[in-house]
Amino acid sequence: MRVTVLDYGAGNVRSVVNSIKSLGHEVHFVQNPEDIINSEILVFPGVGAFGEMMNTLRERSFVDPLISYLKQNRPFLGICLGLQALFEESEEAPGIPGLGFFKGKVVRFPKSLPVPHIGWNGIKPKRESLIFHGLRGNEKLYFVHSYHVVPQDRSIILTTTDYGVEFVSSIQQGNIIATQFHPEKSGSAGLRILKNFLARSIQPSAPTMSPVQTRLARRIVACLDVRSDDTGRLVVTKGDQYDVRDRTSKAVRNLGDPVELARRYYDEGADEIVFLNITGFRNFPLKDMPMLEILKKTSENVFVPLTIGGGIRGYRDEKGRRYSALEVASEYFRSGADKVSIGSDAVHIVEECISKGSVDPDNAISAIARVYGCQAVVISIDPRRVYARSPEETKHNVIETELPGPQGERFCWYQCTVKGGREGRNVDAITLARVCEELGAGEILLNCIDRDGTNLGYDIELIRAVCDAVNIPVIASSGAGCADHFLEVFTKTRVEAALAAGIFHRREVRIPDLKNYLRRKGVEVNDY
Structure with a gap:
């Protein structure tokens, strides 16, 4: 299967590409707006700062085809900023609108916490999903971020994670999935999540266990x-x-x-x-x-x-x-x-x-x-x-x-x-x-x-x-x-x-x- 990666020119996209290739898939990069529309599966590994990302997406005329792709409920995986971009605005870049596909905003962690939230933390699944196939539920995944999403529609929340506050660590609506954690940097558990998403034919399931509270690992x-x-x-x-x-x-x-x-x-x-x-x-x-x-x-x-x-x-x-x-x-x-x-x-x-x-x-x-x-x-x-x-x-x-x-x-x-x-x-x-x-x-x-x-x-x-x-x-x-x-x-x-x-x-x-x-x-x- 050919996977299209939206590389807008910031951060380490190579790791996402290598992880997809390691699972046996071909990778194609978005070169123009038409590539987004023609994608079978679209992966958006947003890395960097919210304002720079949104400005680049607009300069390259990617916003309208992205929204069109999402409205068709086609397979989409957003990672980190690829999750945050789906919402209306971010405190990281006041005045610069996001894609606005979901109602809600992106807010900073409280100043009382060490920020960024960096390291390996757990997830608390809220419902079934194909990406959970084969997971025990006590795995830790890699996070590196200072901001987190606050959706207006709580029904799209797939997982939450604890870091001083309980925050939304992934969302799903139909075929659209986006994670705050980085599957491509999360070892075997992350590769399992990517494999499940790309397989498409897996039935939704829940992990065998779910932590009452997640803890950041040393x-x-x-x-x-x-x-x-x-x-x-x-x-x-x-x-x-x-x-x-x-x-x-x-x-x-x-x-x-x-x-x-x-x-x-x-x-x-x-x-x-x-x-x-x-x-x-x-x-x-x-x-x-x-x-x-x-x-x-x-x-x-x-x-x-x-x-x-x-x-x-x-x-x-x-x-x-x-x-x-x-x-x-x-x-x-x-x-x-x-x-x-x-x-x-x-x-x-x-x-x-x-x-x-x-x-x-x-x-x-x-x-x-x-x-x-x-x-x-x-x-x-x-x-x-x-x-x-x-x-x-x-x-x-x-x-x-x-x-x-x-x-x-x-x-x-x-x-x-x-x-x-x-x-x-x-x-x-x-x-x-x-x-x-x-x-x-x-x-x-x-x-x-x-x-x-x-x-x-x-x-x-x-x-x-x-x-x-x-x-x-x-x-x-x-x-x-x-x-x-x-x-x-x-x-x-x-x-x-x-x-x-x-x-x-x-x-x-x-x-x-x-x-x-x-x-x-x-x-x-x-x-x-």
Whole structure:
């Protein structure tokens, strides 16, 4: 069967296409309005920001044929923004109307919650549907959004999900189905839902069970530091406090092939995979074909979220042409990334904001968030401890520490660094996180130079301080050496995810064993 995908040019559509192809179907892209009308099955994977999406649909004359297709009750699957577009308006883009096929609006989650809602959560079916065939009912699916739909007609609600409030996570009216979650990023359960939808001949059914309340899982994130080794081959490596060369041989540590390792972690149950491009050619990201190829190949067989970091900034090529950070990010999104991680450039943006009292509205953080949504922008912070005898000794955000300094200092602040931790800057991690949130970032990847490669556990004091300072999700990174360290960070802080690299690469901790351990200790985790 040929499936038509409405790709309006934003976000990672490659994963949707790969998931459909993996199920044995041919994919055709909408090139003009007639392609919508002539579709057998139409899939609309909306990714990004509501206003940008609707403006693009109107510019390309897709609105009228879309509404006509929907009115004929023909097979339609909307994903994420593809659900939100069906309604009249969104608080994300006041004054820009949606398709208005359903009465109702799109509203933001309460400010009391960490937003975006990112991660694996359950669904509560309200009635039967063909997409539920073969589901147990306790599966978790991947969400990443700041807004949710509020239909006037409650009869179209197919499932709800709990996140501070109970919100509508999918709708169905006849052959029209739309989900807030991403089936293409939800592992085997998501592929089952896609398979059911595309089969068309399956009788509606209900899962065998339904949770009374759904719970957001704590995420386990596998990180792959990728760089070229001494022969020029791209490998996964791991630093010891950011030094990736073996202390004896002086060679770059080679822990495996990036695509193969990513597939292994997907099979083992990693909730997300992060690629950090730490090699020299990140200075020319649009010519960085090896990293783009890694993303493309990985997304063919890995159906969980992929993040890419390293080189997400503006640059000028050897011919003098200027490329914006938005153009660089777009290339990675089109190659299979769901999120981009901004590191050193975020520090420079915040420094400018502090010194001038304002910042260029087209800075990398704001520009990417404006087009692709805040959930697509991750800020990677690389701080190190700086001890102080008293809070008055520095203007930076200071915490009282239980780990005194070399001279018995009882206070410290966390200095942000750039250039892979080699250069300290005059801005602290708490300030950086707060300003980046204001500029549009949707998530913090919080590293710690002092803990990197030590296996001593996460820096709980740092993580707690940053979690308390922002209202966006935080991923803990650096220092994990055993399962107890994950338990500690999940029970002692509000962090939503924990990342590790070396202990996974060396099989010192296996992801299935880690999740079983956390589950026994009462931590909500995801199985897919």
